[in-house]
Amino acid sequence: MTDLPSRPLDPAELLAQRAWMRRFAAALAGAEGEDLVQEAWVRVLSGRAPALARPRAWLAHVLRNAARMQKRGALRREQREVQAAREEALASTDELVAQAELEQLAVRAVLALPGLYRQALLLRYVRGLEPSEIARQLGLPPSTVRNRIARGLAEVRAELDRRHGRREAWLALLAPGAALGKGTATMVVGSGTWMSTKSIAACAALAAAAGLLWVGVTRRGDTGQAPASSAPSAFAHADPAPSAAELLADPPRAGASERREIVPPGVAAMTATELVVHVTWHDGTPTADLPLQVQSLEVEPYGLLTTGTTDASGTARFTALPPGPQWLDTLRDWAGYVHLVPGEPQTLELALPPGLDVDCRVVDRAGAGVAGAEVWLSEFGGGGPGLVVGRTDAGGWLALRDLPCQHRSLAARAGGHSPSTRREFRGLPGARLAVRLVLPGPGASLIGVVQDSSGTPLAGAEVLIGDQFPPGGERADGEEVAGAPQRHALSDADGSFLVHELAPGPLELQARAPGYATARAYVELAPNETGHCTLVLPAEASVAGVVRDGSGRPVAGVNITGAAHSDFRERWTRTAADGSFVLGGLEAGRCLLVADGDRADGGTTGHARTELELRAGEEARWDAVLTVGGVVAGVVLDERGAPLARWHVAAVEHEGSDDWLRSAYTDAAGRFRMEDCPAQRFLLALRAPEEEWGDPVLVVEDFQVGDEALVLRALDECRPSAFVEGRLVAADGGQLVEVELGLFSVRMGAALDTHVPDADGRFHIGPLRSGEYVLGAEAVLDESAGLYPFRRWRVALQAGETEDLGNLVLERGGWIRLRAVAQGGAALPPGPVLEDVQLLVDGEGLGWMSFVGTEGHSGPLAPGTYLVRSREGTWRAPDAEVEVRPGATTELELAFEPTTERLVEVVFPEGEPGSVLELRVLDAAGRAFDDIDDDLGAGRYSAWVGGLLPGGYTVEARAPDGRSASGELRVLDLAADETPLVLTLR
Numbered sequence: 001m002t003d004l005p006s007r008p009l010d011p012a013e014l015l016a017q018r019a020w021m022r023r024f025a026a027a028l029a030g031a032e033g034e035d036l037v038q039e040a041w042v043r044v045l046s047g048r049a050p051a052l053a054r055p056r057a058w059l060a061h062v063l064r065n066a067a068r069m070q071k072r073g074a075l076r077r078e079q080r081e082v083q084a085a086r087e088e089a090l091a092s093t094d095e096l097v098a099q100a101e102l103e104q105l106a107v108r109a110v111l112a113l114p115g116l117y118r119q120a121l122l123l124r125y126v127r128g129l130e131p132s133e134i135a136r137q138l139g140l141p142p143s144t145v146r147n148r149i150a151r152g153l154a155e156v157r158a159e160l161d162r163r164h165g166r167r168e169a170w171l172a173l174l175a176p177g178a179a180l181g182k183g184t185a186t187m188v189v190g191s192g193t194w195m196s197t198k199s200i201a202a203c204a205a206l207a208a209a210a211g212l213l214w215v216g217v218t219r220r221g222d223t224g225q226a227p228a229s230s231a232p233s234a235f236a237h238a239d240p241a242p243s244a245a246e247l248l249a250d251p252p253r254a255g256a257s258e259r260r261e262i263v264p265p266g267v268a269a270m271t272a273t274e275l276v277v278h279v280t281w282h283d284g285t286p287t288a289d290l291p292l293q294v295q296s297l298e299v300e301p302y303g304l305l306t307t308g309t310t311d312a313s314g315t316a317r318f319t320a321l322p323p324g325p326q327w328l329d330t331l332r333d334w335a336g337y338v339h340l341v342p343g344e345p346q347t348l349e350l351a352l353p354p355g356l357d358v359d360c361r362v363v364d365r366a367g368a369g370v371a372g373a374e375v376w377l378s379e380f381g382g383g384g385p386g387l388v389v390g391r392t393d394a395g396g397w398l399a400l401r402d403l404p405c406q407h408r409s410l411a412a413r414a415g416g417h418s419p420s421t422r423r424e425f426r427g428l429p430g431a432r433l434a435v436r437l438v439l440p441g442p443g444a445s446l447i448g449v450v451q452d453s454s455g456t457p458l459a460g461a462e463v464l465i466g467d468q469f470p471p472g473g474e475r476a477d478g479e480e481v482a483g484a485p486q487r488h489a490l491s492d493a494d495g496s497f498l499v500h501e502l503a504p505g506p507l508e509l510q511a512r513a514p515g516y517a518t519a520r521a522y523v524e525l526a527p528n529e530t531g532h533c534t535l536v537l538p539a540e541a542s543v544a545g546v547v548r549d550g551s552g553r554p555v556a557g558v559n560i561t562g563a564a565h566s567d568f569r570e571r572w573t574r575t576a577a578d579g580s581f582v583l584g585g586l587e588a589g590r591c592l593l594v595a596d597g598d599r600a601d602g603g604t605t606g607h608a609r610t611e612l613e614l615r616a617g618e619e620a621r622w623d624a625v626l627t628v629g630g631v632v633a634g635v636v637l638d639e640r641g642a643p644l645a646r647w648h649v650a651a652v653e654h655e656g657s658d659d660w661l662r663s664a665y666t667d668a669a670g671r672f673r674m675e676d677c678p679a680q681r682f683l684l685a686l687r688a689p690e691e692e693w694g695d696p697v698l699v700v701e702d703f704q705v706g707d708e709a710l711v712l713r714a715l716d717e718c719r720p721s722a723f724v725e726g727r728l729v730a731a732d733g734g735q736l737v738e739v740e741l742g743l744f745s746v747r748m749g750a751a752l753d754t755h756v757p758d759a760d761g762r763f764h765i766g767p768l769r770s771g772e773y774v775l776g777a778e779a780v781l782d783e784s785a786g787l788y789p790f791r792r793w794r795v796a797l798q799a800g801e802t803e804d805l806g807n808l809v810l811e812r813g814g815w816i817r818l819r820a821v822a823q824g825g826a827a828l829p830p831g832p833v834l835e836d837v838q839l840l841v842d843g844e845g846l847g848w849m850s851f852v853g854t855e856g857h858s859g860p861l862a863p864g865t866y867l868v869r870s871r872e873g874t875w876r877a878p879d880a881e882v883e884v885r886p887g888a889t890t891e892l893e894l895a896f897e898p899t900t901e902r903l904v905e906v907v908f909p910e911g912e913p914g915s916v917l918e919l920r921v922l923d924a925a926g927r928a929f930d931d932i933d934d935d936l937g938a939g940r941y942s943a944w945v946g947g948l949l950p951g952g953y954t955v956e957a958r959a960p961d962g963r964s965a966s967g968e969l970r971v972l973d974l975a976a977d978e979t980p981l982v983l984t985l986r
Helices: 011-046 055-084 093-111 115-125 131-138 142-164 167-172 197-210
Strands: 187-189 193-195 235-237 273-280 291-296 304-309 315-321 324-329 335-340 346-351 356-364 374-379 387-391 397-403 408-413 422-425 432-439 444-452 462-465 472-474 480-482 487-490 496-502 505-512 519-525 530-537 541-548 559-562 571-574 580-586 589-598 604-614 619-621 630-638 648-652 660-665 671-677 683-687 698-700 710-714 722-730 738-745 750-755 762-768 771-780 787-797 802-810 815-822 837-841 844-849 855-857 864-870 875-884 889-898 900-907 917-922 928-934 940-948 951-958 964-971 981-984
Touching: 093 115, 093 142, 115 131, 115 142, 131 142, 273 291, 273 324, 273 335, 291 315, 291 387, 304 315, 335 346, 356 408, 374 397, 387 397, 408 432, 422 432, 444 462, 444 505, 444 519, 462 496, 487 496, 505 530, 541 559, 541 589, 541 604, 559 580, 571 580, 604 671, 648 671, 660 671, 683 710, 698 710, 722 738, 722 771, 722 787, 738 762, 771 802, 787 802, 815 864, 815 875, 864 889, 900 917, 900 951, 900 964, 917 940, 940 951, 940 964, 951 981, 964 981
Parallel strands: 235 304, 273 346, 356 432, 444 530, 541 619, 630 710, 722 802, 815 889, 900 981
Antiparallel strands: 187 193, 273 315, 291 304, 291 324, 324 335, 356 397, 374 387, 374 408, 408 422, 422 480, 444 496, 462 487, 462 505, 472 480, 505 519, 519 530, 541 580, 559 571, 559 589, 589 604, 630 671, 648 660, 648 683, 683 698, 722 762, 738 750, 738 771, 771 787, 815 855, 837 844, 837 864, 864 875, 875 889, 900 940, 917 928, 917 951, 951 964
């Protein structure tokens, strides 16, 4: 296997592996495979970020280890459960009959209503229409429709009270445990009237709606709704029109249970400030109906997000923002900071740049257009809910103007449906692209309650619904997609929230409120059903103290942060004038605390950090002393002594490290200054503006902290000055609409930025340093025309020269379909775990295939000759060459034989060598059998090497700092053996 260069690990990059991870995990653990995927992501997000040439090899290692631990844990759990097993309680027949009778009574009460109210309720809960759509169909104001729904439900409640006794009695039958069984197909209503499953669902909806005094609802489902003005709250929205669900609950009654209203303390103490934003398109016309979001950064204990929408004049008014820095984002190609001063309204003029026009169509799984579906725009590969950018017309179409040309995605949701996956798109400025979003099937709803440990409902608590990195997959043409973005909700006056259009399956929830720690829960949602959950916010842990400088003087304005694994769980505060602080909302357990004294002028009063063991309901003490490191300063010049502006100087632990301890940029005179440099030994890495994340032009180690007259000179031969250009064309003459170019530096061993060619397919990339590069490209025509799959070309660049590659031809892709058999033609034993199959071209890895059972199928591949290799895990097959032709599927049979795998551990008594360790396995003939790049654990590295037959192997380990180790691995038989081969790095 070729020794591929490594590149920094990015969770967003690994998101593209999610579909493969799910398939591989399912092969390892069946229905429990999703747990393995979550385990892998926990390691990605919480561990040290390794640098990987082969992310799948590392992820496969993580998943296999997690599978082993899962099997051991399942065995121990089964033993415990056998000892403590008891028969699960089932609902009695009387309870089921009472519930069915209640639902019938609710339906009869609706049918007995006056016509106006009956019509509104049937359209809302049987037809599933939103109040705005009902208003449009009936030609009424939306407020009239909402009032009819509310009045009708009040009449139904009164009838149920009269016919069923105390409200608490019939509400109890609508509790989460009293739902109708999943297997119910029909039921009797009245005398001989049979109802279908769909009608049953409508009856249940009516009965549940009548009973929402108990469950409550959310004030606003999530940040996807984009109102026109704003008011502060945990997740604020501007003057939202009440949803139908809001009006289901009765007004407060005497004797109602006590509830607590959540008011963020950082907001209550601030003077509201107005921000007016005027937005125009690039041609100067007003941008109407454009959603915006403003993140107020200095609201304690966590930021405040407010959304708004421009009116017909292109104006959005945010009337109640807290003062201080705000991050304003359009999710188009404009975002930036705005600083608000208390009591001083501010106006901002924005002009959106030209972009890509998208005709979006939302369809159901049968291909029919879905009217009224919400389409939302979000960043691809990251968390966050995105912004709703419009609703589809009667045919399911929505035209969107001037969207960013790359790094964005679209998704859709509609009543009664599961949301679509996120569809990444890219294209050329001024081009028009068609995007099809498929609603895959019935959706689910969720009713939840947020309360404290005493059972008191919490109003205004913020709920985050969904995974930060949702499950992904592949389209039929091989394009990667990601799951729907997260949703947000606020608990209402009864601490409850209701969210519709969720994807069935496992769902993660988190809830937070000032004065409490974060609560987390997991629920399993079923199609066409409403799930229930209760989120209990634990008592907060807190830390109090005083922050002083090295002279013992208290320091005001220092940021104190309680770090966590996610932004949602992080808490912060700022020291008062006397240096004191109290940081609450922290979770019990080990907590990293950071005091950051960075000033607005770029200087610093120092930093401090500590780890404390916190206990719920208790206040810990931390009196922090800020320490300020030394200064390193100087000037950056070219060969002729001219200053170089905007160059980047970073303090790094070792050469090649992307972990910047400190960094600075040069000014117009080439000067730079880094304050608060750490006491540890470090290097200076100098990078050009075009290669801020690339290989340093110069690495300096001959200096001392305190030097303020350093001269860093960048030689011309090391500076980027070469260019590469050309034109992408389709082999069949088609128009390339969705095109992406990627550039890989062989010298750096890393991928550079992606590029979008112009409307004619031409590109001009640079400046670049001299050296060898790999240019890769892929494109699609539209959803029906399919994919021109990834293809790459090698190019050697000389300093100061422009290399014209001419026309680069993209062809339609082909596929490889594999069938696995045992050697000798026999069938494989039941349930074998077939590991990934690697696809190589000219000795270099270009792709992977995974098996489902004994069948393997590639995504679209560029035409050419591929070497198919399987040498991992507990099965292996001989290498095979396959010719892929445009538009054709090549059939291949692989004969597998059983193998085994062994554990290799590397220890390094003199300290961890860095984030990457290369492990190479040689067979008895000295041929490289496998190369594995993996991450480092706490003082120890471990990796499973698979595909081994009985015999002797040499294992070599090599670290970036030059240390190495080797050892002999003897495989006597194919039996499982977890005894590690231990190598010591010297």
